[in-house]
Amino acid sequence: MPSFSKRNNYRSEEQPIMIYESAPNELREFIISAATATGHDAKRVRSAICYVLRKIADSNNWSTQPVLTEAVDLIGSCKWFKVYDIIEQLYSTSDDPTAFADEVNDFFRENGIGYKLEDGQVLFRGTDNFEQTIHEAGDVLGDAGLNTAKSEINEAIKDLSRKPEADITGAVQHALACLECTAREAIGGSKDTLGALIKKNRGIIPPPLDVVVDKIWGFSSEQGRHLSEGGEPSFEEAELLVGLSASISTYLARKL
Structure with a gap:
């Protein structure tokens, strides 16, 4: 169900673009929240991250919270550009890619990140x-x-x-x-x-x-x-x- 702000067409003020070639910690953690909110379960999120990072999932983690914690640790420690690869992978495996892209793009605009998720690709975004x-x-x-x-x-x-x-x-x-x-x-x-x-x-x-x-x-x-x-x-x-x-x-x- 759309949030109150989306139903009533309220939007936060877009911030000046300040971030290129970087992936702040807030973005890394938000990506996991956005994925789970738009159809991914914890194991699918971890699977997408492991695929991009060429990692093997920890078989000792099988319930939701440990799996999410593992996913947070993986995305939190990877190189900045891999974060955007993970975004593209999560889009491609999402049950609702449009909703996922909307969440990601809102975050980009509200946090001055100079990229956009468009047709499954993270592209440069200007003013x-x-x-x-x-x-x-x-x-x-x-x-x-x-x-x-x-x-x-x-x-x-x-x-x-x-x-x-x-x-x-x-x-x-x-x-x-x-x-x-x-x-x-x-x-x-x-x-x-x-x-x-x-x-x-x-x-x-x-x-x-x-x-x-x-x-x-x-x-x-x-x-x-x-x-x-x-x-x-x-x-x-x-x-x-x-x-x-x-x-x-x-x-x-x-x-x-």
């Missing part, structure tokens, strides 16, 4: 504005028949979501590829690079925004395609570039 930008880009690019560009922006998000470390270079490259594909279609199928496209077709994006695209190309070329030692952009820079590429691609796709 509400970022999320809206990415979803809108996917819809608009798909409606325009720009499936390659849509695939590229989706791949950029997957790269930001990779564990134990985000693939920053891959995210930058895929974001640039999305923008490049869309710009090519916007001016009639040119094979030029994004930088050349903007120089030859200044009217494709109104000034001074055309300068932004030019700078994106320059940044991506330097940081994403021609990395020097220690020259990889930060996670925040990659997130910004992915968001900008998605926004500009949406603008161009709507002009087709």
Whole structure:
């Protein structure tokens, strides 16, 4: 049965995202509570955790409380990224995966954790504005028949979501590829690079925004395609570039 807050559409205030590449103890213990509240019994929870961690369950623990205690100990001592693998495994074995995902995502939002559980995968989550930008880009690019560009922006998000470390270079490259594909279609199928496209077709994006695209190309070329030692952009820079590429691609796709 839905809780009082869910029945009446009350939600706790979403906290600013502060946690990436970490799994606080509160999350580790909550995951077990969420799993048992949405259909898993204690042994199924332990089984999922043991599967992910490649552990053998303690045969001396067979009643509910000792099994749950064992599960808490296992998830409490594993590497941070294994916690998110466990979340995915519990989703895949849940009797009510939608309810489990709702519980997990509520916890992420209320505790400033920069991930989301979507279609069984734990993915990178940005701010509400970022999320809206990415979803809108996917819809608009798909409606325009720009499936390659849509695939590229989706791949950029997957790269930001990779564990134990985000693939920053891959995210930058895929974001640039999305923008490049869309710009090519916007001016009639040119094979030029994004930088050349903007120089030859200044009217494709109104000034001074055309300068932004030019700078994106320059940044991506330097940081994403021609990395020097220690020259990889930060996670925040990659997130910004992915968001900008998605926004500009949406603008161009709507002009087709």
